[in-house]
Amino acid sequence: MSTVKVITGNHAASFGARDCRAEVIAAYPITPQTQVVELLSEFCADGVLKAKFIKVESEHSAMAACIGASAAGARAYTATSAHGLALMHEMLHWAANARHPVVMANINRAMGPPWSIWTDQNDSLAQRDTGWLQFYCESNQEVYDTTMIVFKVCEQVLLPGMLVLDAYILSHTYEPVEMPDQELIDEFLPPFDPPYRMDLDDPHAFGALCTPEWYMELRYLIQEAHEKALVTAREVEKEFTKTFGRSYGVVEFYRCEDAEEVIMIAGSTASTAKDAVDIMRKQGRKIGLARIKLFRPFPNEEIRELASKVNKLIVIDRNISFGNQGIFFNEIKACLCNEKNRPPVYGFIAGLGGRDMKIEDITGIVEQADTCDIEEILWWGVKL
Amino acid sequence: MTEVKFKTAHDLPPCSISVTNELTKTGNWRNAKPVFHKEKCIQCGICWKVCPNACIILGEYPEWNMDYCKGCGVCAEECPKDAIEMEDERVMI
Numbered sequence: 001m002s003t004v005k006v007i008t009g010n011h012a013a014s015f016g017a018r019d020c021r022a023e024v025i026a027a028y029p030i031t032p033q034t035q036v037v038e039l040l041s042e043f044c045a046d047g048v049l050k051a052k053f054i055k056v057e058s059e060h061s062a063m064a065a066c067i068g069a070s071a072a073g074a075r076a077y078t079a080t081s082a083h084g085l086a087l088m089h090e091m092l093h094w095a096a097n098a099r100h101p102v103v104m105a106n107i108n109r110a111m112g113p114p115w116s117i118w119t120d121q122n123d124s125l126a127q128r129d130t131g132w133l134q135f136y137c138e139s140n141q142e143v144y145d146t147t148m149i150v151f152k153v154c155e156q157v158l159l160p161g162m163l164v165l166d167a168y169i170l171s172h173t174y175e176p177v178e179m180p181d182q183e184l185i186d187e188f189l190p191p192f193d194p195p196y197r198m199d200l201d202d203p204h205a206f207g208a209l210c211t212p213e214w215y216m217e218l219r220y221l222i223q224e225a226h227e228k229a230l231v232t233a234r235e236v237e238k239e240f241t242k243t244f245g246r247s248y249g250v251v252e253f254y255r256c257e258d259a260e261e262v263i264m265i266a267g268s269t270a271s272t273a274k275d276a277v278d279i280m281r282k283q284g285r286k287i288g289l290a291r292i293k294l295f296r297p298f299p300n301e302e303i304r305e306l307a308s309k310v311n312k313l314i315v316i317d318r319n320i321s322f323g324n325q326g327i328f329f330n331e332i333k334a335c336l337c338n339e340k341n342r343p344p345v346y347g348f349i350a351g352l353g354g355r356d357m358k359i360e361d362i363t364g365i366v367e368q369a370d371t372c373d374i375e376e377i378l379w380w381g382v383k384l
Numbered sequence: 385m386t387e388v389k390f391k392t393a394h395d396l397p398p399c400s401i402s403v404t405n406e407l408t409k410t411g412n413w414r415n416a417k418p419v420f421h422k423e424k425c426i427q428c429g430i431c432w433k434v435c436p437n438a439c440i441i442l443g444e445y446p447e448w449n450m451d452y453c454k455g456c457g458v459c460a461e462e463c464p465k466d467a468i469e470m471e472d473e474r475v476m477i
């Protein structure tokens with residue numbers, strides 16, 4: 001029997017880690033992530049979760065401890081946010097380059113200064129090139145479900161993975177979350193069994209020096225693993241649907257079948273955008289929504305196929321790469337630039353630092369895209 | 385040390401680990417080695433306690449695992465009875 005609990009996004013992440021049987025958890029508290037590790041430490045203290053909970057003095061150490069645990073063959077889990085993630089930066093490279101499938105929940109929080117605890121995606125997107133897989137979630141149920149998916153994909157390709165959810169909109173908002181039978185989960189996610197691990201009977205040097213003769217080849221293997229991760233993510237998604245009945249997709253398409261224009265977005269704003277799509281559909285616009293769930297590896301094929309069928313793409317970025325444009329906007333354009341038939345792509349910067357994204361914001365953006373200059377960097381709702 | 389030859393990226397282990405476990409034997413970094421004088425030893429165990437590499441095996445008397453001893457001389461320095469002496473191992477070219 002599956003159970004349904006009404007819980008926050010943060011607790012959905014904790015329950016996800018519990019049901020995936022994380023074996024080592026090392027974390028440092030930071031708003032808005034604190035509740036994730038608060039509940040996990042309770043699970044460990046109460047013996048509900050047979051894991052070693054390591055208290056550390058910083059996020060850098062938290063990731064270092066997870067790397068050590070993973071190297072020893074344990075399923076390692078952590079969670080953080082914004083400045084905590086930034087402090088981990090060095091260790092993020094280490095986890096990916098040493099091929100340790102550590103899984104982490106990152107609660108998207110805007111970077112300071114000015115201090116902000118509200119959501120935007122600049123913290124996680126700034127870690128784009130560290131080699132981590134990144135999955136952006138839309139609901140608390142998806143946070144719980146994706147924990148299983150991330151562990152499964154990451155452990156197959158030996159890369160670390162980040163589960164990303166919006167501060168407050170998901171992290172502190174209560175929603176019903178269905179948790180399947182532990183037996184089913186155990187069947188879906190067998191124990192972690194890495195091909196290489198620290199072993200007293202067969203000692204090896206880990207993370208040793210590598211001369212220019214072979215460094216590039218090790219980097220090539222990581223790229224190859226990312227390409228494999230994309231295929232694996234699609235397969236694991238199908239298996240997840242078969243086992244648990246829910247499906248998301250590496251890109252989720254909403255009313256895109258006959259759409260002439262499509263909004264592209266990641267994170268919880270997609271929920272609002274779906275309502276906006278319904279309203280605009282009623283008004284006669286043939287519009288759809290593509291929610292990018294998987295950001296690394298980037299789902300190029302799905303996006304190219306979508307682009308070949310529509311007249312216009314409107315990308316809404318809750319982030320910005322300063323001196324250039326929205327990050328998803330850049331990535332989507334890069335993925336389409338060598339296609340013969342590609343639609344115009346419009347990019348909007350919106351909702352930074354947790355500014356509300358309402359239905360009228362989405363419909364307003366779509367209307368502005370009817371008349372605006374495509375070369376412009378479009379800031380939605382900024383007071384000028 | 386075992387010599388391992390690779391031809392392509394796919395011959396490598398995915399992570400940067402040493403392909404032989406010879407690399408973990410770090411004793412060849414040493415340029416001095418401890419010489420033990422059993423007759424002076426009072427079996428206090430201080431050398432075992434202070435060795436930063438934990439390479440002293442404490443039986444009735446101390447024994448050094450030379451695969452890991454770096455020749456730092458801490459044991460010799462701390463021995464209250466001067467039962468350990470450091471011998472220069474450097475080779476002059």
